[in-house]
Amino acid sequence: MSVEETEETPEIEAGVTVEDEVLETLGDTAQDTEEHLNADASVVVRPDQVQDTLFALRDEMGYDHLSCVTAQEYEDRYESIYHMKQYDDPTQEVSVVVPASKDEPISQSAEPVFRTADWHEREAYDLVGINYEDHPDPRRILLPETWQGHPLGHDYDQDSPQIVTLGEWDNPLRDDHVDNEADTMFLNIGPHHPATHGVLHVKTVLDGETVADVDPDIGYLHRCEEQMCQQGTYRHQIMPYPDRWDYVSAGILNEWAYARAAEDLADIEVPEYAQVIRTMSAELCRIAAHMLALGTFALDVFGDFTAIFQYSFRDREVIQNILEDLTGQRMMFNYFRLGGVAWDLPEPREEFFEKTRDFLEELPAKLEEYHDLITGNEIFQLRCVDTGILEPEVAKSYGATGPVARASGIDYDLRRDDPYGYYDELDWDVITEDGCDNFSRVLVRMQEVEESAKIIEQCIDLLEEWPEDDRTIQSNVPRTLKPEADTETYRAVEAAKGELGIYIRSDGTDKPGRFKIRSPCFSNLQTLGEMSEGEYIPDLIASLGSLDIVLGEVDR
Amino acid sequence: MSSDNPIDGGSTDMLTDTRDARMGEGLDDRFNSRLREAFGSSPFILTKFDKFMNWVRGSSMFMLQFGIACCSIEMIHTYAIKHDLDRFGAGIPRASPRQADVIIVPGTIVSKFAPRMKRVYDQMPEPKFVVGMGSCTISGGPFQEGYNVIKGAEEVIPVDIHVPGCPPRPEALVYGVAKLQERIANGESSPVVVKPYELEQFGDMESDEVVDKLADQIDEDTLAMRYNWADSP
Structure with a gap:
């Protein structure tokens, strides 16, 4: 751990570490410091000084990205951790640790500083049971309103019965500002609706054809991913679950998030050869995920169930075939292992390379076809250009990442900014667009497919040339991993939808003490209201499609 | 016309002979399908009405467009270009439950969703059939121990066919749907084996x-x- 610490603390000026600077900025607010493997500084602050601390860090030191809020319960206290980063340089990380008392777990809300904290704190309240003062909307978010207890708290009894209501005609405007004269209409979109990309429920209030209020209601696919990971052993039992977070064939990208966090926690090296395979397979997944985003978006925007939707699924089939050759599975790959990958490329290798190269060769022509059909289409342009505007400052406040952020001109890609795998050795570009609208988000995804293809091609060149006696696919990892107790880390990778981060705290056993997933879709979905309020209802559907959410990852 | 030729003992020889005589030799035989072989040129089919209805139901199923989790992606692949479920008469998905005969339950059911799924199932007209897709609809699958996960679709609605896998391949789902068609054609449907959550x-x-x-x-x-x-x- 001490080795890590010296490595990870960049010297700003001679002798002055980031931690010193942070402590100087915060002055008396900082009560204590902790050690998080990822962060340059972790400060402990009092629960009533959260806002002051975050304001100071944001405005004076430039930590403008509240990546994640982790809540957990210890034997003697509750704790919320605010993982902060900088959009300009995500390797600059600071954790703000806020303990709260066991009897009265009350902590100040960070919502006035970062709007993304809204949902994150609701989730913390829902699952762990910390109350946030000044929170604008302190409700449960993932579990039904009528749920009893907080399932990730210590004294939760999983066998106690629960009652869930079906109240589908609830009008969210009825309670607050009752106005019988108002000419608005309440509309439920989902949870079973073709345009919601899964089981999302959007409570919408319409004024004529204009959206007056949007309240995404999530939790229809909350299948306890964090609990599952906390019950599994590091070495074998956790890896299958990441595949099921973002399930649109982006499994390997998710596995990488867990692998990165756990490898950081247990200090495991990954052989270079395995890194190349990881990079290649991850980018294949990214193409598959973006293809689905493209197809379903076209389906949303001009109801094209025939051409584009089917074309994109045709291309996904090709990728799934390649990935099946590599991993043995079409969707739930379970291919990564801590310290490498499960097995080498399939034999005969030439055949695999040829198959992949064939796909890459055909890709430009296919993309051309998509551009003809989608981005060049007048109806599509009318629907998407200048609709669903997301200003960069708003996007940052909501913690938006991935293509959603990059389409708002935020140049943020963890593959380049916080390099992992083999990305920094390869030649590729980060795509950004300045349009901030639905059209830009589509453009970013389509161009990212090209960049991914470039990465895959270079990886294949490398793998073809790789000397036969140097093909180590896994480093030597003990059968049972027991990282030192109270080691904490938060590591993120660039998944298909954005920054997918994992916080792990070890408790000295072979299972994590706390496993928290920071899902990019969860943060991105929060911007929906911002994008669609005051717009027409069809634009709401287009905006929702362009966010490209996956409910498995939103709800976890 | 052909009613002059009574069918005796199930043999179609006479009909075939007649047809052959009419068509003469050297004709295109693409019209000689097996159906024609069986029926000759007779316009009559004798069958029981309910048997006929079962055959119709099995051969033209309208599926409900209903996606829940990971399995729904494989389900879309089953509908889409390569596997094309429509080849088996299992149609393009219908967006409204009121137009659907079959609901494929593709994914994990959690506490908040189960009442909604029950409601959707109740809205489907009789007779209706359920295909449970994936391990989650059998037992809760990999999430079986979760505090929020229903331990299988059968806890909520009766299921006719279970397709195991996590997720099942499209081929497996096609097989499951084909099996369901077979059952429907035989007039079978699933007995309710547990008292479901109501x-x-x-x-x-x-x-x-x-x-x-x-x-x-x-x-x-x-x-x-x-x-x-x-x-x-």
């Missing part, structure tokens, strides 16, 4: 600790579902 009015629920606690939050006539996790398999 939607009931909150006022009708037996009083216990949870009900008492929620009494001031929930209206008497609100529909609700009670999960007895301790009794779950």
Whole structure:
């Protein structure tokens, strides 16, 4: 751990570490410091000084990205951790640790500083049971309103019965500002609706054809991913679950998030050869995920169930075939292992390379076809250009990442900014667009497919040339991993939808003490209201499609 | 015309002969399908009406467009270009439950979603059939131990066909749908084997600790579902 610490603390000026600077900025607010493997500084602050601390860090030191809020319960206290980063340089990380008392777990809300904290704190309240003062909307978010207890708290009894209501005609405007004269209409979109990309429920209030209020209601696919990971052993039992977070064939990208966090926690090296395979397979997944985003978006925007939707699924089939050759599975790959990958490329290798190269060769022509059909289409342009505007400052406040952020001109890609795998050795570009609208988000995804293809091609060149006696696919990892107790880390990778981060705290056993997933879709979905309020209802559907959410990852 | 040729003992020889005589030799035989072989040129089919209806139901199923989780991606692939479920007469998905005969349940069902799924199932017209896709709809699958996960679709609605896998390949789902068609054609449907979780009015629920606690939050006539996790398999 001490080795890590010296490595990870960049010297700003001679002798002055980031931690010193942070402590100087915060002055008396900082009560204590902790050690998080990822962060340059972790400060402990009092629960009533959260806002002051975050304001100071944001405005004076430039930590403008509240990546994640982790809540957990210890034997003697509750704790919320605010993982902060900088959009300009995500390797600059600071954790703000806020303990709260066991009897009265009350902590100040960070919502006035970062709007993304809204949902994150609701989730913390829902699952762990910390109350946030000044929170604008302190409700449960993932579990039904009528749920009893907080399932990730210590004294939760999983066998106690629960009652869930079906109240589908609830009008969210009825309670607050009752106005019988108002000419608005309440509309439920989902949870079973073709345009919601899964089981999302959007409570919408319409004024004529204009959206007056949007309240995404999530939790229809909350299948306890964090609990599952906390019950599994590091070495074998956790890896299958990441595949099921973002399930649109982006499994390997998710596995990488867990692998990165756990490898950081247990200090495991990954052989270079395995890194190349990881990079290649991850980018294949990214193409598959973006293809689905493209197809379903076209389906949303001009109801094209025939051409584009089917074309994109045709291309996904090709990728799934390649990935099946590599991993043995079409969707739930379970291919990564801590310290490498499960097995080498399939034999005969030439055949695999040829198959992949064939796909890459055909890709430009296919993309051309998509551009003809989608981005060049007048109806599509009318629907998407200048609709669903997301200003960069708003996007940052909501913690938006991935293509959603990059389409708002935020140049943020963890593959380049916080390099992992083999990305920094390869030649590729980060795509950004300045349009901030639905059209830009589509453009970013389509161009990212090209960049991914470039990465895959270079990886294949490398793998073809790789000397036969140097093909180590896994480093030597003990059968049972027991990282030192109270080691904490938060590591993120660039998944298909954005920054997918994992916080792990070890408790000295072979299972994590706390496993928290920071899902990019969860943060991105929060911007929906911002994008669609005051717009027409069809634009709401287009905006929702362009966010490209996956409910498995939103709800976890 | 052909009614002059009575069918005797199931043999179609005479009909075939007649047809051959009419067509003469050297003709295109693409019209000689097996159906024609069986029926000759007779316009009559003798069958029981319910048997006929079962055959029709099995051969033209309207599926409900219903995506839940990971399996729905494989389900889309089954509908889409390579596997094309439509080849088997299982149609393009319908967006409204009122137009659908079959619901494929593709994914994990959690406490918040089960009442909604029950409602969607109730909205489908009879006769209706259910295909449970994936391990989650069998037992809760990999999430079986989760605090929020229903231990299988059968806890909520009766299921006719279970397709195992996580997720099942499209081929497996096609096989499951084909099996369902076979069952429908044979007039079979699934008996309800467990007492499912039901939607009931909150006022009708037996009083216990949870009900008492929620009494001031929930209206008497609100529909609700009670999960007895301790009794779950």
